[in-house]
Amino acid sequence: MKQLWRAETFLFLMTWLFLMVLGRGASLKDPGIFWNTATGATILDTCQFPTVDTYSCTRPGQPWTPQGTFGAIAMALLYRVGGFDAFVLATATIFAALYAWIAHRFIRAGMHWVFTLLPILLFFETSIPHYHARPFLVTTLMMAWTYTRLADFEAGRLSLARLFWLWPAFALWMNFHTGALGGIGTLTLAVLGWIAAYAFGGNTPIASFRHVALLLLLTVGSWLTVFINPYGAELPRSVLTLLRSPVLAAYMLEHRSLLTIAPGNPPLYLLYPEWFIWVAYVALLWLLALANTEWRNWRVTWLLPLAWLVLGVKSVRNAPLFSLLALLSIAEIVPYTRLGRWLSDHDSFIFRKPAPGARPGATGWLSFVLPILLVGGVLSLQASGTRAGAFGAGWAQINPEYWPTDLLPQLEDFERRNPGAGVLNDMLYGGFLIHYTPGLRVFIDDRAELYGDDMMREYGEEYTEAPGHDPQRIDRWIADYDLRLALVDKGLPLDGHLAASPRWRRLGETQKAVLYERVEGP
Numbered sequence: 001m002k003q004l005w006r007a008e009t010f011l012f013l014m015t016w017l018f019l020m021v022l023g024r025g026a027s028l029k030d031p032g033i034f035w036n037t038a039t040g041a042t043i044l045d046t047c048q049f050p051t052v053d054t055y056s057c058t059r060p061g062q063p064w065t066p067q068g069t070f071g072a073i074a075m076a077l078l079y080r081v082g083g084f085d086a087f088v089l090a091t092a093t094i095f096a097a098l099y100a101w102i103a104h105r106f107i108r109a110g111m112h113w114v115f116t117l118l119p120i121l122l123f124f125e126t127s128i129p130h131y132h133a134r135p136f137l138v139t140t141l142m143m144a145w146t147y148t149r150l151a152d153f154e155a156g157r158l159s160l161a162r163l164f165w166l167w168p169a170f171a172l173w174m175n176f177h178t179g180a181l182g183g184i185g186t187l188t189l190a191v192l193g194w195i196a197a198y199a200f201g202g203n204t205p206i207a208s209f210r211h212v213a214l215l216l217l218l219t220v221g222s223w224l225t226v227f228i229n230p231y232g233a234e235l236p237r238s239v240l241t242l243l244r245s246p247v248l249a250a251y252m253l254e255h256r257s258l259l260t261i262a263p264g265n266p267p268l269y270l271l272y273p274e275w276f277i278w279v280a281y282v283a284l285l286w287l288l289a290l291a292n293t294e295w296r297n298w299r300v301t302w303l304l305p306l307a308w309l310v311l312g313v314k315s316v317r318n319a320p321l322f323s324l325l326a327l328l329s330i331a332e333i334v335p336y337t338r339l340g341r342w343l344s345d346h347d348s349f350i351f352r353k354p355a356p357g358a359r360p361g362a363t364g365w366l367s368f369v370l371p372i373l374l375v376g377g378v379l380s381l382q383a384s385g386t387r388a389g390a391f392g393a394g395w396a397q398i399n400p401e402y403w404p405t406d407l408l409p410q411l412e413d414f415e416r417r418n419p420g421a422g423v424l425n426d427m428l429y430g431g432f433l434i435h436y437t438p439g440l441r442v443f444i445d446d447r448a449e450l451y452g453d454d455m456m457r458e459y460g461e462e463y464t465e466a467p468g469h470d471p472q473r474i475d476r477w478i479a480d481y482d483l484r485l486a487l488v489d490k491g492l493p494l495d496g497h498l499a500a501s502p503r504w505r506r507l508g509e510t511q512k513a514v515l516y517e518r519v520e521g522p
Contacts, residue, residue, distance in 0.1 A: 071135025
């Protein structure tokens with residue numbers, strides 16, 4: 001019974017229940033939810049991976065390399081089993097597993113389970129931007145797993161041979177989400193750090209030149225796994241193009257720097273001060289933990305969060321990954337801090353050094369039984385259509401204050417009357433239209449790799465009235481792409497332009513969006 005009900009099991013169930021309630025609508029706010037599901041359904045139905053765009057009126061037939069085909073397939077399967085309810089369940093389960101894993105690393109390091117609530121809270125607050133049902137969840141989960149494998153190897157708890165399991169893990173990860181490049185980059189930094197420490201007589205797990213050769217082989221092989229996908233070299237090439245794009249950071253919030261000012265917007269630390277403060281708390285705690293140890297005892301894996309801190313400042317998308325690695329790093333550092341030794345020497349219940357031979361990465365399989373039974377039971381209720389509140393079907397909610405669900409009757413009516421028509425839409429609504437009105441063709445969505453820098457820049461200039469704004473450009477779009485419907489945010493420049501034009505009439509509106517139809521005739 002004790003193996004079934006560990007502290008980690010309790011923490012998983014507690015956070016899972018909280019997230020199932022919280023995630024009813026909060027986890028369904030990313031536009032990628034919709035087009036990923038549609039893409040996965042296409043792959044399942046045709047048994048072919050898409051190579052050209054079929055969703056837009058601006059890039060029809062253009063080459064397109066989806067980033068994360070396995071993730072799209074998984075989303076399509078979940079949707080077929082339990083609809084959006086299954087998405088809420090998957091999101092809550094993955095994040096609860098991450099919270100329990102963070103707690104587990106602290107508990108096995110010697111900390112009382114009650115005090116693991118602090119790192120759980122810190123990661124919860126800093127990971128809010130990623131609380132969406134999308135393939136990026138796999139990157140968050142795999143980043144935690146990769147880091148703990150590296151830390152366990154450096155601490156002598158994992159053999160070098162077992163580290164080679166990273167090869168199949170990276171290959172699978174790359175097909176779920178291209179964030180695998182971040183995991184491979186983290187491995188590369190760790191290996192280079194270990195080799196440098198070995199060369200200069202520092203703290204390193206390398207014992208011989210043979211270890212150096214094997215670690216280099218591991219690193220090179222890991223980079224080669226990025227080509228094991230349906231698109232070969234085209235997939236990593238597409239990712240690198242996005243990473244080098246200056247436009248992406250300027251007009252997509254998730255890729256914006258924490259410090260720089262985007263056109264028409266203040267820096268993110270002023271837009272979201274509370275979230276920025278939570279990230280700063282994690283950074284401060286990690287730095288204090290390092291400062292409380294002898295620098296001669298520092299390990300390479302303890303310093304890896306520094307790279308992700310730099311990446312997090314450069315792009316807000318990476319800040320939660322910094323927090324995740326920093327907290328896992330702190331769990332490794334705590335036993336070596338002066339405070340940790342003092343608490344252990346005074347037999348404090350807060351922290352006690354683990355017994356010799358203890359394995360901080362190990363856990364019994366029985367502790368997974370209750371979570372698996374619970375999650376499996378809820379999925380069964382969702383699949384059977386049984387309503388049971390947060391545990392059954394019908395719980396997930398596409399928030400009508402965020403998504404224009406109240407306009408679906410007009411959208412579907414227009415779709416029946418005008419199959420294949422183009423829609424002038426805000427980027428946010430592209431995926432929504434792809435999912436709910438597949439017979440229409442969107443103007444743009446958040447697949448930046450398809451539309452390219454030029455179109456993203458032009459759209460951003462009109463959306464925000466940034467320098468370069470040209471209202472006549474909107475009319476050229478309408479004429480060039482024969483746009484006959486428009487779904488835009490209320491009160492923004494596109495809405496103002498259409499409202500002032502006699503060629504467009506308003507069909508309806510919600511609290512957030514407005515729907516227009518083009519008027520025929522002179």
